[in-house]
Amino acid sequence: MKKSGLFGECARLLLFAKPYWKYVALAIFSMVIYTSANGIQISLIKPIVDKLLLGNTNTIVALPKIDIDQDAPSHKKPSLVKQFKKQVFHKFSFIEKLQRLATNSFTSIGVTMAIFAPIIFLSCYFQQYFRNLVMWAVVVDIRNKVCDHLLPQPLSFFENRKSGDLLSRLTNDIAVTQSGLTVLFDDILLQPLKLICGLTLAFYFSWKLSLLILIAFPAIFIPVLVMGKKIKKHGKSSLRHLSDLTDALREMFAGIRIVKAFKMEAEESREIHEISNRFFMKRMKLAKAKAINTSTSEFVYTLGLAILIILGGYVIMSKKITPGELGGFITAIGFMVITTIKKLAKGYASLQESLAGVNRVFELFAIEPAIKDHPEAVALKNIHEGISFDDVSFSYDNGKDYILKDINLTISKGEIVAIVGKSGAGKSTLINLIPRFYDPVKGSVKIDKIDIRKIKHESLLAQIAIVSQQTFLFNRSLRENILYGRKGASDEEIYSAAKSANIHDYIIDLPKGYDTVVGELGLKLSGGQRQRIAIARAILKNAPILLLDEATSSLDYESEKLVQDALNNLITGKTTIIVAHRLSTILHCDRIIVMKNGCIVEAGSHKSLMSEEGEYKRVYQLHSDTLQA
Numbered sequence: 001m002k003k004s005g006l007f008g009e010c011a012r013l014l015l016f017a018k019p020y021w022k023y024v025a026l027a028i029f030s031m032v033i034y035t036s037a038n039g040i041q042i043s044l045i046k047p048i049v050d051k052l053l054l055g056n057t058n059t060i061v062a063l064p065k066i067d068i069d070q071d072a073p074s075h076k077k078p079s080l081v082k083q084f085k086k087q088v089f090h091k092f093s094f095i096e097k098l099q100r101l102a103t104n105s106f107t108s109i110g111v112t113m114a115i116f117a118p119i120i121f122l123s124c125y126f127q128q129y130f131r132n133l134v135m136w137a138v139v140v141d142i143r144n145k146v147c148d149h150l151l152p153q154p155l156s157f158f159e160n161r162k163s164g165d166l167l168s169r170l171t172n173d174i175a176v177t178q179s180g181l182t183v184l185f186d187d188i189l190l191q192p193l194k195l196i197c198g199l200t201l202a203f204y205f206s207w208k209l210s211l212l213i214l215i216a217f218p219a220i221f222i223p224v225l226v227m228g229k230k231i232k233k234h235g236k237s238s239l240r241h242l243s244d245l246t247d248a249l250r251e252m253f254a255g256i257r258i259v260k261a262f263k264m265e266a267e268e269s270r271e272i273h274e275i276s277n278r279f280f281m282k283r284m285k286l287a288k289a290k291a292i293n294t295s296t297s298e299f300v301y302t303l304g305l306a307i308l309i310i311l312g313g314y315v316i317m318s319k320k321i322t323p324g325e326l327g328g329f330i331t332a333i334g335f336m337v338i339t340t341i342k343k344l345a346k347g348y349a350s351l352q353e354s355l356a357g358v359n360r361v362f363e364l365f366a367i368e369p370a371i372k373d374h375p376e377a378v379a380l381k382n383i384h385e386g387i388s389f390d391d392v393s394f395s396y397d398n399g400k401d402y403i404l405k406d407i408n409l410t411i412s413k414g415e416i417v418a419i420v421g422k423s424g425a426g427k428s429t430l431i432n433l434i435p436r437f438y439d440p441v442k443g444s445v446k447i448d449k450i451d452i453r454k455i456k457h458e459s460l461l462a463q464i465a466i467v468s469q470q471t472f473l474f475n476r477s478l479r480e481n482i483l484y485g486r487k488g489a490s491d492e493e494i495y496s497a498a499k500s501a502n503i504h505d506y507i508i509d510l511p512k513g514y515d516t517v518v519g520e521l522g523l524k525l526s527g528g529q530r531q532r533i534a535i536a537r538a539i540l541k542n543a544p545i546l547l548l549d550e551a552t553s554s555l556d557y558e559s560e561k562l563v564q565d566a567l568n569n570l571i572t573g574k575t576t577i578i579v580a581h582r583l584s585t586i587l588h589c590d591r592i593i594v595m596k597n598g599c600i601v602e603a604g605s606h607k608s609l610m611s612e613e614g615e616y617k618r619v620y621q622l623h624s625d626t627l628q629a
């Protein structure tokens with residue numbers, strides 16, 4: 001993935017806020033109001049001290065201001081700095097006017113502050129509300145976009161990755177990204193406004209002291225920048241360890257039956273402890289970098305404050321500033337500038353930590369879907385001729401080991417074909433090429449003579465119903481699980497599909513009937529019941545191509561007979577491919593294909609294959625002997 005710096009990554013993150021620019025503008029507007037209102041309140045400190053306390057009067061009495069200019073000869077042309085100061089303060093003359101109006105007495109100052117209270121209340125509320133609105137909308141959008149980007153990835157993408165890693169990126173890393181957004185919107189947007197306001201006030205009170213503060217800025221930021229890089233590095237590796245932990249936990253719970261059956265609780269617990277310890281060590285490295293960052297900043301601030309007090313004392317003693325100005329200056333620096341710089345430094349560190357998560361989330365966006373629609377892809381509306389495999393070879397490892405070798409097979413529309421062969425012969429792999437779970441390495445799979453790579457993937461899948469070896473049920477109601485076959489089907493259609501799959505009677509006997517929620521991974525149902533739900537789902541889909549991969553393997557003999565009848569009804573007129581180990585279930589298929597080591601070695605009807613002394617007859621006899629034994 002192309003590496004981008006801090007600004008690049010922040011900009012990419014902020015691009016997600018583009019659809020919400022109106023709310024961003026409202027948040028910034030509220031922030032400006034809020035910060036200015038705070039600044040104006042601080043500016044009232046000067047009249048409180050100089051006019052009301054030191055002047056000891058309730059009326060406007062112009063204090064003889066002790067100024068560095070006062071001894072200057074009147075004919076001398078003011079320096080450039082002084083002219084600039086005059087110009088700047090002239091622009092802020094409204095503050096002076098406000099002061100005159102509002103600073104006659106403690107009461108008028110109190111009233112002025114009270115007038116600002118609702119403004120501060122509203123601007124504070126809206127700036128927080130809009131910032132949060134944008135931030136959470138962006139977080140939700142990022143997660144949705146990652147999901148949308150990942151779901152079309154081919155099966156191999158998910159098989160080659162730890163699902164815990166994906167889970168961790170979608171939860172932990174996005175949570176870290178969210179805190180990055182908080183920093184961006186809270187600190188990076190709001191704090192500079194406060195900093196500008198604080199510095200303006202500080203310059204207004206004493207430009208010389210303010211310049212000293214500006215000179216000290218690099219001393220504050222250098223340690224922050226250095227530690228920021230470390231924080232990002234440790235942040236990224238601690239997220240990787242968290243993802244390992246998520247994956248281990250997910251696997252342990254998914255395989256809890258096996259863990260219990262083999263009494264492996266202690267072993268699993270040891271494994272989890274080890275991974276947790278590794279995560280802890282990484283997390284501590286991150287904590288150390290963050291602690292160094294914060295404490296170095298605190299050290300510099302405290303030192304800076306000490307110097308400021310010495311210098312402040314010096315200037316007040318030499319009467320170059322009024323006590324009111326010094327009070328205002330220290331308040332502006334203490335409440336606005338220093339707290340803001342502290343927040344910016346802390347925010348920078350948090351941002352670096354978050355960018356580690358942002359990086360990992362953006363890595364997912366960089367993955368191009370391996371199976372994409374061809375630019376000239378056509379939509380498949382139905383199937384007229386059939387399916388064909390033309391010189392198809394396939395490998396899971398980029399051609400190192402071929403699982404399917406030069407397969408040539410034509411299946412006519414409406415034909416029922418069974419694929420048999422030893423375990424590992426490549427039967428499931430062959431049928432997985434039809435819905436494009438994988439693409440062939442050589443040759444092509446065609447439907448109605450169109451290479452399926454040139455058919456719109458969605459329309460291809462719409463023509464196929466699959467019942468696979470590993471029946472998966474969602475932790476939702478039985479109704480929803482069956483409805484997965486065809487969204488929008490009526491209750492009658494669901495019941496009819498369930499009846500055909502011989503599961504309806506079982507469902508209606510349950511206290512909650514079709515609204516019964518299936519336990520996690522379908523643990524609450526027996527293997528046979530799960531498979532019948534999956535068959536009902538496929539029946540409901542009513543697609544013209546049926547792929548049954550060991551569809552009846554988990555059924556007891558009674559259910560198998562009933563489901564077999566149902567399947568027989570269902571497959572009438574449909575192009576069906578059945579992968580089966582139980583040879584008794586495929587005797588009446590139109591054609592039986594025998595596979596061995598990734599090649600088709602025999603093909604024909606049960607009768608014709610039995611008349612040959614080939615692989616089928618050998619396996620069939622072995623199968624019959626096993627059944628009789």
Ligand SMILES: Nc1ncnc2c1ncn2[C@@H]1O[C@H](COP(=O)(O)OP(=O)(O)OP(=O)(O)O)[C@@H](O)[C@H]1O
Nearest residue numbers: 159396403421422423424425426427428429430579
């Ligand atoms: N996702 C995968 N990644 C890598 N290799 C795989 C994958 N799926 C299957 N294989 C390998 O491909 C070979 C064929 O597997 P396949 O599942 O197609 O055989 P099968 O004939 O359906 O076997 P069974 O009857 O046991 O299900 C096996 O050696 C298997 O280990």
